[in-house]
Every structure is written in structure tokens, then in C-alpha cells.
Amino acid sequence: MELSSKVYEKDHKSIRAQGGLSMGLNARTNERIAFTLLTLSAMTVAGFVVIILAYIIYNGYSVISIEFLTEMPRMRMTQGGIYPAIVGTVLLIIGSMGVALPMGVMAAIYLNEYAGETRTTWLIEMAINNLAGTPSVVFGLFGLALFVKYVGFGSSLLSACLTLSLLIIPVIIRSTQEALIAVPNEYRDSSLALGISKWQTIRHVVLPAAIPGIITGSILSIGRVAGETAPILLTGAAYFLPRLPDSIYSQFMALPYHLFVLATSGTNITQNRPIQYGTALVLLSIVLGLNIIAVLIRRHYRQKLQI
Amino acid sequence: MTEVVQNIAQPRVAQPHITVGNLNLWYGEKQALKNISMHIPKNSVTALIGPSGCGKSTFIRCLNRMNDLVKNCRIEGKVLIENKDIYGADVDVVELRKQVGMVFQKPNPFPMSIYDNVAYGPRIHGVNKKDINGVVEGALHSAALWDETSDRLKSPALSLSGGQQQRLCIARTLAVKPRIILFDEPTSALDPISTSRIEDLIMNLKKDYTIVIVTHNMQQAARISDYTGFFFMGELIEFGQTRQIFHSPKEKSTEDYITGRFG
Numbered sequence: 001m002e003l004s005s006k007v008y009e010k011d012h013k014s015i016r017a018q019g020g021l022s023m024g025l026n027a028r029t030n031e032r033i034a035f036t037l038l039t040l041s042a043m044t045v046a047g048f049v050v051i052i053l054a055y056i057i058y059n060g061y062s063v064i065s066i067e068f069l070t071e072m073p074r075m076r077m078t079q080g081g082i083y084p085a086i087v088g089t090v091l092l093i094i095g096s097m098g099v100a101l102p103m104g105v106m107a108a109i110y111l112n113e114y115a116g117e118t119r120t121t122w123l124i125e126m127a128i129n130n131l132a133g134t135p136s137v138v139f140g141l142f143g144l145a146l147f148v149k150y151v152g153f154g155s156s157l158l159s160a161c162l163t164l165s166l167l168i169i170p171v172i173i174r175s176t177q178e179a180l181i182a183v184p185n186e187y188r189d190s191s192l193a194l195g196i197s198k199w200q201t202i203r204h205v206v207l208p209a210a211i212p213g214i215i216t217g218s219i220l221s222i223g224r225v226a227g228e229t230a231p232i233l234l235t236g237a238a239y240f241l242p243r244l245p246d247s248i249y250s251q252f253m254a255l256p257y258h259l260f261v262l263a264t265s266g267t268n269i270t271q272n273r274p275i276q277y278g279t280a281l282v283l284l285s286i287v288l289g290l291n292i293i294a295v296l297i298r299r300h301y302r303q304k305l306q307i
Numbered sequence: 308m309t310e311v312v313q314n315i316a317q318p319r320v321a322q323p324h325i326t327v328g329n330l331n332l333w334y335g336e337k338q339a340l341k342n343i344s345m346h347i348p349k350n351s352v353t354a355l356i357g358p359s360g361c362g363k364s365t366f367i368r369c370l371n372r373m374n375d376l377v378k379n380c381r382i383e384g385k386v387l388i389e390n391k392d393i394y395g396a397d398v399d400v401v402e403l404r405k406q407v408g409m410v411f412q413k414p415n416p417f418p419m420s421i422y423d424n425v426a427y428g429p430r431i432h433g434v435n436k437k438d439i440n441g442v443v444e445g446a447l448h449s450a451a452l453w454d455e456t457s458d459r460l461k462s463p464a465l466s467l468s469g470g471q472q473q474r475l476c477i478a479r480t481l482a483v484k485p486r487i488i489l490f491d492e493p494t495s496a497l498d499p500i501s502t503s504r505i506e507d508l509i510m511n512l513k514k515d516y517t518i519v520i521v522t523h524n525m526q527q528a529a530r531i532s533d534y535t536g537f538f539f540m541g542e543l544i545e546f547g548q549t550r551q552i553f554h555s556p557k558e559k560s561t562e563d564y565i566t567g568r569f570g
Contacts, residue, residue: 116378186415190476193371194428194483195405204431205417305418 056284060277068278072242082279087244088157088237088252089226089286095161095248096168096225097218103165104172105214111173112180113202132170139167140234148235158248160236167231168221175220179213180206209305215298219291226287229256255283324349324487324517325370330384332365332374339365341541343384347534352509352518354532354549356525358564361538363521367489370519371407372400388487405432408485412492414472416464416479421456424464424475428483442482450478451508470501477508488512490520494527506531525565529553537561 067081074080115121143163153159183206191201229237238251239261245252262276263269323346332340340362347353355363368374369386372393386393393403416424425443434442443460447453452474456467464475473493480488490509494502509518510531522528528535529549536546537558545552545561556562 184415186411186413187417189373189376190409190411190415190479191417191427192376193373193404193409193411194480195401195403196428196431197401200431204427209418 053284056277056280060274060279060281063274063278064281069282073240074242082253082255082258082275082282084241084244085253085255085258085279086282086286088254089256089283091157091245091252092161092164092232092254093222093225093290095157096164097221099161100165100168100172100221101218104169104217105176107169108173108176108180109202109207112177113198113206128170128173131166132174135230136167136228137230137234139163140231142166143231143235154249155251156236156249157245157252158236160232160252160254161248163231163235164225164228167228168224171221171224172214172217175217176210176214179210179217182213183209208301211301212298212305215294215301219294219298222290222294223287226283226290227256229260233257233260255279255286259283322349323347324389325519326385326387326390327369328385328387330366330369330382330386332362332369332383333379333381334377335379339541340369343543345536345543345546347517347519349517350513350515351533352513352520352531353534353536354528355519355521355536355538356523356528356564357538357544359523362541363536363538364491366538367409367491367519367521370487370489371404371409373409375400405483406485407487407489408480408483409489409491410473410476410480410493413496414469414476416467416472416475419464420461421464421467421475422460425478425482428479432483446478446482449481449512450474451504451511452478468501470497470504473497473501473505474508477505481512485516487517487519490518490522492521492523495523502527525553537564539564 069081069086070083071081072083111121111124115124140163143159143166147153147159147162148155153162187205187209188201191205192198196204232254236251237254237257241251241253259276259279262272262279325347327343327345327347330340330343331338343366355366357363365374369382370388370393374380374382382394388403388407392398417427419427422443425446426439429439429442444453444457447456452471455471456475464472467475473496477488477493493509494505497505506527509520512518513533520528520532532549534547535549535552537544537552537556537560539560545556545558547557552561553565556565
């Protein structure tokens, strides 16, 4: 407050020193510079996205075929398809969302609707914030120590899903909390005034109104789960496994790790390039496809709520 | 009951529905209600008037314990509804609020269809599925909204006009079948025509319900109420029949407020 008023004073003095007309010119130039900079930043970001997408599609589309999508890898992964990696990634998404979504949403409901402003709540919020900023490889090591070794799930789909859900729970809690805060208190009050209990109010009025926001959080999480490599590498992803996981205790292949393997190991890295780009393209398409589904669900709920 | 409640404000009525005795309320350190005592008669409209911040809204929120939701709010004294202390240890607040409905200042229907808004309460309270239609229709009739909405019950409640939304909120309250309805400035966000419709509605409802209404609008209190209480600085200055309060107030500050000298 004090600082900003000082800054203002200084600006004010310098503007006065420049006199009336030059001040006008100065303001207009400033405006033009700011506008140009902001536009350039936006264009640059959009440009990079387009370039990356175009590059991957251009290099990868040639290998995309029914065979590529539905067959096991062969010949040291230089031929055949990436079917097990696709299935692995989809299972990871389903498994980790299945754990993280209910837990995250319930935790957010507790924090937002029930917990008071106590020291404990403050500590929980701090922990969530720190968790959200923790590097994913740390989650991987933690998952390795806890789920793989200590609990004894072994290097498995289960361990990897649990590890990934820890990674995304903070994201889901945060976005659910924001969605809950956005629900007007009038809804809560008028439901309670009808002799509806607090939990029923949350279930029938607050949560439905918050669903679009919760889905937005889930969209972010799906991308995260599909793309993370370090946590699954340490907890269950296989280097090469030409079959589908037959239980939650099996190891599995997953697209990001498969991509890493194709791009860094083996003898024919250069020759494998198209397969690498093809794999990246499939990974991107899965994430994009799931995002589109989530956006459609969100739109459905928004229309239902007439927001 | 009168032993419990001393220095009770007039009028002494034959059939008090709500009796308030020595009610004090604090928000943190600040005392918002000071020693309020009154009988609110059954099947009548009781209006509470007074300048902003005088405690009238705080007061009606004590009658369905909505103040329980406010942090640092402390209440002393007694509120008896049908001779039962609603602040007693054995009282189920959820059950109490079924008996004492409330309509708020801003029309606040849920983001659902018209039908679902009215059916919301009865459904959760476990009213038989085949009876719900009847309850909804009855409530919309009583709230004078049936003719306007019977052909579009499935359309969103938020597509209604402000006045219709407020009547929908009244229908939603009626569907739960309360015995008392509290109105917290129900027309302050509405245009004059919608306001007069709500006023007519409130006067009709007193046949079946005991009504307490907080209002900023003195003409409104004079038009629709049987009894009027004047609140000032957290105290109930004067309480009596509306005619008496408006024609021959006993207290100087009541007269000053009614004649528009302040507030």
C-alpha cells in the first residue's frame, strides 16, 4: 500500500515534469508498446503449440494404421504396434481418476463446507499447496517406497495408479474448492431453511452446481496422468511387455514411457523416428479425445444448470 | 409460560404462536439484540420495521435458528414455538426449519426446473413419489403461480421474472408444509406490481400460517400486517396492533420513524 502510493507519487512527478502534451504522447506510446507486447506473447504461445502439433502430425501420421493401434510391438519394438501401451495408459487414467476423483472431491467438501478456520485446516491447506508443487519424480520415489515395497503391491498397475492419484489429488482438491466457493451461499441458506440437512444440501444443491468446475479440474488431471513418466517408471511401467496386464498386480506398458524408450534406447533410434512420432501422436490424441469428452460433459451440466 | 417471560411487550394475545423472552444476541463482542420479549400471535401477519442495522433481520433469523450458521454468534434467552423452547438441548434444528419456513430478500430459486424447485423439499423429506405432483400443484396454487407456470413446469426457474421467482420461492417453502413463514424483506428487490402481488399473497396465506415479515417499507407494514414491532438499535421499542402503532404510537422514536424524521 505504502509502496504503491510512493510509486504513484514518483510517476506523477515525472509526468508533471514532462508537461501536458508530452504526457499524452507518452501515454499513447506506452499503450501501443503494451498492446504489441501482449499480442506478441499470445501469438508466440499459440504459434509454438501449432508448430509442435504440426511437427508431430507431419512426422507421425505415416505410421498410424489399424495394425499400429491394435498389435503388439515386434522385433525389439521396431515393428508392430503400440496396443499394450495404449491400453496401459487408458487403464492408468481410469484407475488413478477412480481413486483421486472421489478422494479429492470429498476432501474439498470437507475443507470447504465443514472444516472451520482452525490451525489444522491451515496445515492441511499448506500440505495440499506443497503437494501440488512437488516434482513428479519425488512422487515416483514415494510410490516406490510405500506401495511397491512397504505395502507390497509390487511393481504393478495398482502401485502406479495409486502413485499417480497422489500426484493429481491436489489439483482436484483445488479446482473442486474453487467450484464450491463459486456456488452462491443463497443456495445453501435457502435449502437449509427448508429443513434440509447440511449433507443433503451439499449433495442435492451444492455439488450439482459445482460439477462443471470439478470437471475442469479433472480435465487437467487426465492430461497429467496420461503424460507423466517418472512416477510410473518407478512403480510399474515395463520397458517391454508384449501382452496386456492381466490383473491390477501386473506390470504394464504406457505411452509416455514407451516413447522415452523408443527415443533413447535400442540400436535403431534414427530408423525408429516415425514410430516415436506416431506414439506421440496417439498419446496426444487420447488426451485430446478425453478432454473433448470432459468438455462435452461439462457443457451438458452447464446447460442443465442454465448458467 | 408467562412466568418464564417477564416484561413482555404488548399485545397480550389469546393465542401466541411464538413467544420470545429476554432474547439477547451477540456477534462477537457486538450486541445486536437487546432483551427482546414479545408474543407473536397465531394466523396473523406480524411486521417488523426499523432502520437498517436495527436488528430486525437478525431477530427473525433467531426464529428458525439460521443464526446458528453465523460464526461467533451467541444467543441468550428463550424462543418458544408452540410452547417448546427451540434453543433447547433436545431440539432438532432440521426438524424446526421444516416447521418454520423462510423466504429471503433476493429471489433465489435453485438452478433447476420450476417443478424441481417446488418438489425439492418434499422429495428429500421422503414424500411419496405419487403424491409429489399434488404437493407441487397445491403449493404453486397457494403461491398464485400455477396459472402462469402450469404449462411450463419443466422450464428453468431462472427463466421466470423476478417477481415470479419470488413467488416460486414462496411455493417452495409452502411445499414443505411449515406452520410459520418468515419473510426477510421479500419485496425489496421487486417492482411495484410484483410487490403488490406478493402482498396480496401474504395476506391470503395468514389463514393457514403465522407470518412474520421484516420490511423496510412502512406503507407495506401498514397495508398487510395485523401487528407491528418497531426495532431500533437492537431493541424492540414498541410492539402492538398495526393500527395503534401507526396512529397512536406510544414511543417518541416510533413516531419519529413512522413520520419519516429518520431512518
